[in-house]
Amino acid sequence: MLSAALLRAGWRVSLCSDREAEDFLADRGRPTACLFGDQVEYEAELGLDFWPEAPRMRRIHLDLATDDGAVAFAVDAPLRKPALAVDQRLKFWRGLRELRGRGARVTVGRVTGADLEELAATHDLVVVTAGHRSLTGLFERDPARCVHTEPQRRLFMVNVHGYDTAARPEHEEGVFSFLPGTVEVFWVPFHDKDVGESRSIVLEAAPGGRADRFCRVTTADEGLAVLKELVDELLPHESAFLGPARATSPVTWIKGEVTPVVRRPVGVLPSGRHVLGLGDAVVLNDPLTGQGANNATRMARFFADELTAFDGPYTPEWLAGRFDEWWERGRYTNEFTNRMLAPLGEAQKELILAASHHPEIAERLWEGFNDPASLAPWFFEPPATREFLARCDVGRWDVLRYKLGVGARVVAHKLFKRPLNGPAAP
Ligand SMILES: Cc1cc2nc3c(=O)[nH]c(=O)nc-3n(C[C@H](O)[C@H](O)[C@H](O)COP(=O)(O)OP(=O)(O)OC[C@H]3O[C@@H](n4cnc5c(N)ncnc54)[C@H](O)[C@@H]3O)c2cc1C
Numbered sequence: 001m002l003s004a005a006l007l008r009a010g011w012r013v014s015l016c017s018d019r020e021a022e023d024f025l026a027d028r029g030r031p032t033a034c035l036f037g038d039q040v041e042y043e044a045e046l047g048l049d050f051w052p053e054a055p056r057m058r059r060i061h062l063d064l065a066t067d068d069g070a071v072a073f074a075v076d077a078p079l080r081k082p083a084l085a086v087d088q089r090l091k092f093w094r095g096l097r098e099l100r101g102r103g104a105r106v107t108v109g110r111v112t113g114a115d116l117e118e119l120a121a122t123h124d125l126v127v128v129t130a131g132h133r134s135l136t137g138l139f140e141r142d143p144a145r146c147v148h149t150e151p152q153r154r155l156f157m158v159n160v161h162g163y164d165t166a167a168r169p170e171h172e173e174g175v176f177s178f179l180p181g182t183v184e185v186f187w188v189p190f191h192d193k194d195v196g197e198s199r200s201i202v203l204e205a206a207p208g209g210r211a212d213r214f215c216r217v218t219t220a221d222e223g224l225a226v227l228k229e230l231v232d233e234l235l236p237h238e239s240a241f242l243g244p245a246r247a248t249s250p251v252t253w254i255k256g257e258v259t260p261v262v263r264r265p266v267g268v269l270p271s272g273r274h275v276l277g278l279g280d281a282v283v284l285n286d287p288l289t290g291q292g293a294n295n296a297t298r299m300a301r302f303f304a305d306e307l308t309a310f311d312g313p314y315t316p317e318w319l320a321g322r323f324d325e326w327w328e329r330g331r332y333t334n335e336f337t338n339r340m341l342a343p344l345g346e347a348q349k350e351l352i353l354a355a356s357h358h359p360e361i362a363e364r365l366w367e368g369f370n371d372p373a374s375l376a377p378w379f380f381e382p383p384a385t386r387e388f389l390a391r392c393d394v395g396r397w398d399v400l401r402y403k404l405g406v407g408a409r410v411v412a413h414k415l416f417k418r419p420l421n422g423p424a425a426p
Contacts, residue, residue, distance in 0.1 A: 001042065001043065001046060001048065001296075001297055001300040001301070001304075002127060002129070002278065002300040002303060002304055003015050003099050003104055004046040004047070004048055004095075004098075004099060004102070005046060005300065005301070005304030005308075006304060006307065006308065007099065007102050007103060007104060008046065009304070009308040011308070012103075012105075013099070013103070013104045013105070014104070014105045014106075014107065014119070014123065015096070015099055015100075015104045015105070015106045015107070016106075016107045016108075016109070016111045016115070016119070017092075017096055017106065017107075017108055018108070018109065018110040018111070018130075018134075019092075019108065020096075020108045021092075021093045021094075021096040021097045021100075022093065024088075024089045024090075024092040024093040024096070025089055025090075025093050025193065027089050027251075028251040028252075029089075029157075029159060029249070029251050029252035029253055029254060030087070030088035030089055030254075031088065031157065031254060031287065031292070031293075032085050032157060032186075032188055032190065032200040032202055032287075032290070033085060033086075033088050033292070033293035034057070034083050034084065034085035034188050034190075034200075034290050034293075035083060035084050035085070035293060035294055035297065036079070036081070036083045036290075036294055036369045036370035036371075037079060037080060037081025037082065037083065037370045038081070038298075038370055038371060039293075039294050039297040039298065039370075040081065040082065040083065040084045041081065042297060042301050043297070047098075048091075048095060048098065050090075050094050050098075051084075051086050051090070051191050053191070053196065054084060054085075054086050054191030054196075054197075055189035055190070055191065055197045056082035056083065056084055056189070057079065057082060057083040057084070057085070057173055057174040057188065057189045058078055058079055058082050058173055059076065059077065059078045059079060059173035059174065060075075060076070060077065060079060060173065060174045060175075060176060060366050060369075061074060061075070061076045061170040061173060061174070061175045061176070062074060062075040062076070062175075062176040062177075062178065062352075063175070063176070063177045063178070063235075063237070064178050064180070064352070065177060065178065065179040065234065065235055066179075066410055066413070067179070067182075068413070068414065069233070069234060069235070069236045069237075070409075070410065070413040071237055072406050072409065072410055073353065073356045073405075073406050073409075074356060075352060075355045075356045075362045075365075076170070076359070076362065077355070077359040077360075077362030077363045077365075077366055078359075078363060078366075079363075079366050079367075079369075079370070080363065080366075080367055080370065081370065083174070083369070083370075084191075085188050085189065085190045085191065085200060086190075086191045087159075087190070087191060087192050087193040089193050090191070090193050110134075111128075111130070111135070113135075113138075113269065113270070116128070116135075116138075116269055116275055117269050117270070117271050117273065120269060120271070120273035120274070120275060121271075121273065124312055124313070124314060125276060125307070125312075125314045126275040126276070127275070127276045127277070127278055127303075128267070128275050128276070128277045128278070128281050129277075129278050129279045129281060129296070130281055131279065131280045131281060132258075132261075132280040132281065132284045135281065136263065136277075136281055138267030138268075138269075138275065138277065139263035139264055139265065139266075139267045139277045139281060139282055140263060140264045140267075141261055141262075141263055141264075142262050142263055142264050145262035145327070145331070145334070146260070146261055146262050147260065147334070147338050148259065148260045148261075148338070148341075149259070150259055151207070151257035151258055151259050151286070152207075152260070152286055152288075152341040153184075153204040153205060153206065153207070153257065153258075153286055153288060153341070154204075154205045154207055154212050154214065154215070154255075154256075154257050155202070155203065155204060155205075155254065155255060155256050155257055155258070155287065156202075156203045156205070156214040156217070156223055156226075156227070156253075156254070156255045157200065157201065157202045157203070157253060157254040157255075158200075158201055158220055158223050158224050158227065158247055158252065158253040159190055159192050159198050159199070159200045159201070159247065159248040159249075159252040159253070160198060160199050160201060160224065160242075160245040160246060160247055160248060161192070161195045161197075161198040161199075161245065161246060161248050162244050162245050162246045163199060163241050163242060163243075163244060163245040164240055164241050164243065164244050165241065167240035167241050167243075168237070168238065168240065168241040171187060171199070171241055173189065174186070174187065174188055174189060175187040175238075177235050177238060179211070179234055179235065180343070180344065181206060181209070181343065182205070182206055182209045182210050182211050182234065183203060183204065183205050183206065183209070183210070183211035183230075183234065184203075184204045184288060185201065185202070185203050185204075185231075185235065185238075186200075186201070186202040186203075186204075186290070187199050187200075187201055187238075188200045188201075188202065188290075192248045192249075192252065194248055194249050194252075195248045195249075198248050199245075201227065202287060202290075203227065203230075204286070204287070204288050207257075210233075210234065211230055211234065213226055213230065214226055214255050215255075217255055219250065219253075220247035220249070220250050220251070220252060220253040221247060221250075223247075223253050223255065224245065224246070224247050224253075227242070228242055228243065228245075258284060258285075258286050258287065259284075260284055260285050260286050260334070260337070260338070261284050262282070262283050262284075262334065263277065263281070263282045263283075264282075264320070265277050265278070265282050265319060265320060265323040266316045266319050266320050266323075268316070274316045274319075276303075276314070276319050278296065278299045278300065278303060279292075279295070279296035279299060279300075280292055280296065282299075282323075283295055283299075283330065283333070283334070285333065285334060285337040286337060286341055288337055288340050288341055289333075289336050289337045289340055289368075289369065289372070290369060291333045291336070291337055291369075291372065294333075294369075294370075295330065295333050298326075298330065298333075299326060299330070302322075302326045303322065303326070306322045306325075329373045332372040332373040332375065332376055333372045335372070335376075335380060336368055336372035336375060336379070337372075339379070339380060345382060346382070347382035347385035347386065348379065348385065350385070350389065350399045351365070351378075351379065351385050351388075351389065352365070353399065353402045353403065353406065354389055354392070354394045354398070354399065354402065356402070357394075357398075357402060358392060358394065360392070361389075361392055361394075365379070
């Protein structure tokens with residue numbers, strides 16, 4: 001996106017990719033990378049929206065499950081603007097061809113440190129957006145902005161089709177299933193390279209917990225079988241939907257873990273020349289809140305505007321200064337993700353419970369996926385949460401009433417095994 005924005009502004013752009021466009025099509029499955037509203041719009045503004053047929057996610061339905069397989073309560077509300085998840089194999093294939101067509105000089109081959117020296121000597125600015133697996137050694141860890149030193153979740157992703165939406169119509173849209181302390185599962189409408197409309201399922205298991213069972217999985221089918229077993233046991237209300245599902249291909253799955261990190265954005269090469277890092281190369285979060293590709297897009301947009309408004313030179317000080325400016329809002333992505341990775345505080349639990357009764361609160365919460373800064377301060381600071389709830393006409397007694405309602409439902413489920421999957425009582 002940065003290349004597209006700079007080309008639009010009349011810059012000459014050299015783009016280095018470790019793969020030719022067609023190689024992306026033959027690649028293994030890539031992350032879900034669902035973009036939320038503003039980022040979808042920016043992509044379209046740059047003329048990079050090539051999949052009008054792709055399913056849009058217009059609502060999110062969140063189920064909060066209990067340890068014995070019941071749904072304690074649900075939150076359901078529209079997103080302010082649709083979200084969109086298109087297979088990155090398609091996006092990178094089409095994007096590279098498109099940028100070449102718009103005049104970018106594309107070089108194919110894995111960029112090395114020596115290549116960066118040459119590029120830095122011949123360009124006004126070199127931007128490294130190589131993700132979190134390559135060239136990150138260039139960018140020093142920034143301890144002041146890091147919270148974690150080890151992975152907080154074990155991840156499994158598989159893209160599926162053939163599921164039974166009629167068995168659970170909530171799956172026409174996005175569904176999130178949380179079993180606090182054990183697992184979060186995201187069922188995201190997805191446009192798959194081979195089958196088109198599908199669902200990308202991302203599972204985040206607490207390490208060592210009941211859902212942490214994908215370590216030995218070696219194929220998509222094995223992983224999906226483990227997922228089905230897990231759903232039968234922990235989220236049985238999803239069994240009928242998932243039962244008939246098949247993987248969209250043998251390669252559309254991922255397992256692993258992420259150690260979140262924030263790095264300094266300017267890397268210095270042995271010659272003393274410098275490069276700017278953006279995206280996962282600099283800010284890497286756990287995908288729990290689906291922010292990596294959104295954040296990379298926000299960075300691209302911010303830096304495209306800053307770079308084109310300034311004649312240079314793009315010194316390390318200037319670049320680091322712009323990054324600090326970006327971080328003033330960008331840090332909320334990390335705060336949101338880190339908050340969700342930790343056990344929820346009492347105020348946040350009350351907020352989510354209130355959202356199950358007040359769709360307008362839920363809508364504000366969902367807007368956090370699009371713009372995490374919009375959650376400040378009311379999602380992060382308990383006194384601000386209580387003020388926010390009061391402004392939404394939710395008082396202490398209301399919260400107590402909602403809690404009693406959930407308690408009664410859970411007890412009824414335990415005593416009579418009554419299904420709890422219907423809407424919460426008012
Ligand atoms: C299971 C899972 C689900 C996710 N879901 C979401 C989600 O729903 N929403 C969201 O926003 N984020 C999500 N993410 C995170 C998201 O995928 C990443 O944060 C995002 O793709 C990062 O973008 P990037 O451009 O920085 O790097 P990448 O997308 O990794 O792109 C880097 C590119 O650089 C190329 N490259 C690498 N090294 C070199 C080299 N040396 N020379 C030349 N080219 C090179 C690679 O081939 C690649 O094309 C998810 C991640 C995972 C693991």
